[in-house]
Amino acid sequence: MGLIQGLWAMLFGSGRNVVVETAEVFRENAEAGSARAAEIQAQAMQQFGAEFAQARVGWFDRFIDALNRVPRPAMALGTLGLFVAAMVDPIWFAERMQGIALVPEPLWWLLGVIVSFYFGARQQAKTQNFQRDIAVTLARAPLVVENIKALRALRFDSVGAADTGHDSRLAMAAVEPSSNPAIQEWRAARHV
Structure with a gap:
């Protein structure tokens, strides 16, 4: 043991x-x-937050921010332009595509990496903004629920909608006979 x-x-x-x-x-x-x-x-x-915490007010910062917004629209419009060029002048388009066929494969890989990093970073930024917006929306949910309850209580068909509360003049006006001819005719038809 x-x-x-x-x-x-x-x-x-x-x-x-x-x-x-x-x-x-x-x-x-x-x-x-x-x-x-x-x-x-x-x-x-924390490091990224510190880097982007500074306000960009100089002309150079604004120019670089504007330049960063160019690649996506340029690639989209350039691709649409290629389709238009292929339809307008097919021979010119075919000549250009023969030039592209001579681009070596490693250069295509490099282009793919650059584009995927660019769009990947944008996707991450968009995802983080989306998550932040979702958190703000979820924080507002209890207030929205209360507002919906208050609005539903105001509907004409909700329980107590015709309650006059403590207003005696309104209560008396509600039980006072009406001078509406259609209602008087309906009442007369019921009592016959």
């Missing part, structure tokens, strides 16, 4: 777990890895 107890104390005693420590040599601790990844992500976001 003492041998087994000594073995257990050696493996798991004194606040240490030799099995876990040995396994972590060969495989990363998932929880610690996630904590490190979250810390790195938080630091990167």
Whole structure:
């Protein structure tokens, strides 16, 4: 019994777990890895936030911001322009496409990487803005629910819509006979 107890104390005693420590040599601790990844992500976001916190008021900053907005519309309009050129002058278009056929494959790969990074960054920015908008919308949900309840209470067919409350003049006016000829004729027809 003492041998087994000594073995257990050696493996798991004194606040240490030799099995876990040995396994972590060969495989990363998932929880610690996630904590490190979250810390790195938080630091990167803090750095990006500090970079973009400054207001851009100079002409150069405005020019660069405008220049950054050019590639997407230029590529879309350029592609539409290629379709128009192919229909207007097919021979001219075919000559240009023969030139494109001579572009080496590594250059196509480089173009693909550049375009995917550009659009990937824009997609990430749009996704983050969308998530922020969703959070703002969800924060407004309780107020919207209360407003809908208040509006539904104002409907003519809701319970208590005709209640006069504490207004005695309105209550008396509601029970006072009407001088509407159609209602008088209807009442007379019912009492016959």
